[in-house]
Amino acid sequence: MSQSTTSQKLSLKQVLIFGGLMVTFSMGIRHGFGLFNLPITMENGWGRETFALTIALQNLIWGAVQPITGALADRYGAFKIMVAGGALYALGLAGMAISTDALNFSLAGGLLIGLAQTATTYSVVYGILGRNVAAEKRVWAMGIAAAAGSFGQFLMIPVEQGLLSSLGANDALLMLALMASLMIPIAFMLREPKAINQHQGNDQTIKQALKEAIRNPSFKLLTLGYFVCGFQVVFIAVHLAPYLKDLSKIYPDVGAPAVATTALALIGLFNIFGTYSAGILGQRFPKRYLLSGIYICRSVAIAAFIWLPLSPVST
Structure with a gap:
């Protein structure tokens, strides 16, 4: 040990x-x-x-x-x-x-x-x-x-x-x-x-640790969850500004750089409170249910962004 x-x-x-x-x-x-x-x-x-x-x-x-x-x-x-x-x-x-x-x-x-x-x-x-x-x-x-x-x-x-x-x-x-x-x-x-x-x-050793982790079903599911999380976060961070610029011909109000900047900065701001809140809730509720709820809410938010009329407020 x-x-x-x-x-x-x-x-x-x-x-x-x-x-x-x-x-x-x-x-x-x-x-x-x-x-x-x-x-x-x-x-x-x-x-x-x-x-x-x-x-x-x-x-x-x-x-x-x-x-x-x-x-x-x-x-x-x-x-x-x-x-x-x-x-x-x-x-x-x-x-x-x-x-x-x-x-x-x-x-x-x-x-x-x-x-x-x-x-x-x-x-x-x-x-x-x-x-x-x-x-x-x-x-x-x-x-x-x-x-x-x-x-x-x-x-x-x-x-x-x-x-x-x-x-x-x-x-x-x-x-x-x-x-x-x-x-x-x-x-x-x-x-x-x-x-x-x-x-x-x-x-x-690293090899022993990886073998132990791979045999654990929870580790596999958690890894898949992080894959989805990372894909969503990075996709939005990389492509939100160009997406808004492309659609500014139809929705002129969203083309200003400040719109994408504000949206991305607010993600960081609310994630501060989200991280703290998740830590507290994780001590009171089963973490698998809490994590599932977070992913469901994120999916609903992204779907709403896609389907709602585009504006600085909806962004």
């Missing part, structure tokens, strides 16, 4: 503040990529599928590499992984800004940023929380970290739209690269004492 030396730990305040900042920057920048869809594809003469493929690659890498990144963080220290992630994030954004062909754009925005997100989001930050926060406060602390990601969406999307409007797509991406580089000094504030990462005994 694995044991950690716990004589020295980061303070609760330190972990929450800087762990929250890490997730805020990483998730916040990510959620605004859809605003760049039309400006970048039109400027370079690409089809929208080029941009969509880049974001799809980014999400595939983010999901597939997270177990590996988590294992590396456990072995070599989360601090080093987050520093590398912050550097890759900045390089990826800068690469997107200077790319003039679809391949380099996809490598920068898909490969580099996908890898960066595995090192600067929940899989690594939750590990730090787990090692430094007392067991009775751990779920609460992870809820705070999850809310920080939603706050990042609420905060960064208007910032990204403002940069787009004032600087243009390429310079806006370069400014975001500078912001992403702030994750490097933030990582230094989450550097754990070496003692906390020392383990004794034999740990379960």
Whole structure:
């Protein structure tokens, strides 16, 4: 059984503040990529599928590499992984800004940023929380970290739209690269004492853990649920702004950039309260029923958006 030396730990305040900042920057920048869809594809003469493929690659890498990144963080220290992630994030954004062909754009925005997100989001930050926060406060602390990601969406999307409007797509991406580089000094504030990462005994291997998980029906169903969740969220984030722009010829009021920006930012804002509320309700009701209810409500909301007359209010 694995044991950690716990004589020295980061303070609760330190972990929450800087762990929250890490997730805020990483998730916040990510959620605004859809605003760049039309400006970048039109400027370079690409089809929208080029941009969509880049974001799809980014999400595939983010999901597939997270177990590996988590294992590396456990072995070599989360601090080093987050520093590398912050550097890759900045390089990826800068690469997107200077790319003039679809391949380099996809490598920068898909490969580099996908890898960066595995090192600067929940899989690594939750590990730090787990090692430094007392067991009775751990779920609460992870809820705070999850809310920080939603706050990042609420905060960064208007910032990204403002940069787009004032600087243009390429310079806006370069400014975001500078912001992403702030994750490097933030990582230094989450550097754990070496003692906390020392383990004794034999740990379960990744292969053994995956075999155990795959044999569990609940894990399979939960994975499918996350697949649906991710598809819906990313699809809306990437394609909402172009969709509204296309239909602005019929519904002129929805074509302004502020409409898509406000809608995406509000998703982040209400997700803060939704995450907190789900945590409370999950302690009172069976989680499978709660999760089913969330997906049903989301399906109803998306269907209503499609079928109701399009307007800034309905959006």
